[in-house]
Amino acid sequence: MKITNFIRRLRFDHGEMTQEELAHRAGCTRQTIIALEQGRYVPSIELAFKIARAFGVPLEQVFHYEE
Amino acid sequence: MSYKQYMVSRALVVIILAALVAWGNASGNILVLIPGVIIALLIMLTLKRRVKEVIEDERVWSIAYRASRVAYVAFTILAVITGITLANLAGDASDIRFYIGLTLNYSACALVVFYWLAYIYYNKKLGGKQ
Numbered sequence: 143m144k145i146t147n148f149i150r151r152l153r154f155d156h157g158e159m160t161q162e163e164l165a166h167r168a169g170c171t172r173q174t175i176i177a178l179e180q181g182r183y184v185p186s187i188e189l190a191f192k193i194a195r196a197f198g199v200p201l202e203q204v205f206h207y208e209e
Numbered sequence: 210m211s212y213k214q215y216m217v218s219r220a221l222v223v224i225i226l227a228a229l230v231a232w233g234n235a236s237g238n239i240l241v242l243i244p245g246v247i248i249a250l251l252i253m254l255t256l257k258r259r260v261k262e263v264i265e266d267e268r269v270w271s272i273a274y275r276a277s278r279v280a281y282v283a284f285t286i287l288a289v290i291t292g293i294t295l296a297n298l299a300g301d302a303s304d305i306r307f308y309i310g311l312t313l314n315y316s317a318c319a320l321v322v323f324y325w326l327a328y329i330y331y332n333k334k335l336g337g338k339q
Contacts, residue, residue, distance in 0.1 A: 166263070171266050174267075189266075
């Protein structure tokens, strides 16, 4: 079971949004965005929603749960 | 306040506190250290609140939680083993090693009690049943 995400691709789709800008919008640090993109950290539901909101997409389009 | 300004200010507070501790120890004014440390902590808290950037988040708290947990387990085990060893190595109660061992063992016990109390508090706060 693993939670993967499409943050890197979504940043690209949103005009190469910087990690710094995404972190600012989601209210977390840039290091957390880096850890998320590298798959080394699984966020809380709250942060996951904030990131999805920062991109303006539903949660399922950012995070994917693999069984 | 930017993150850089915060880091510089924090470093200054630490340097001043270190100088105060050194002076207090050298001159024997140990009582000065208590308000000094409290004031330094309050200044650092105030500085942290003034930073506009996000300097810590849930990942940092998660790291701190895991580090605390490891430190707690490591200290408890090491203190118990070292404490028992020292207490047994001491020939009698007049040996300093006996008191060091006893202190370490009581420290480990106190830490476990604090952990237990904190666990009960957070278990209640977060809705768990006893």
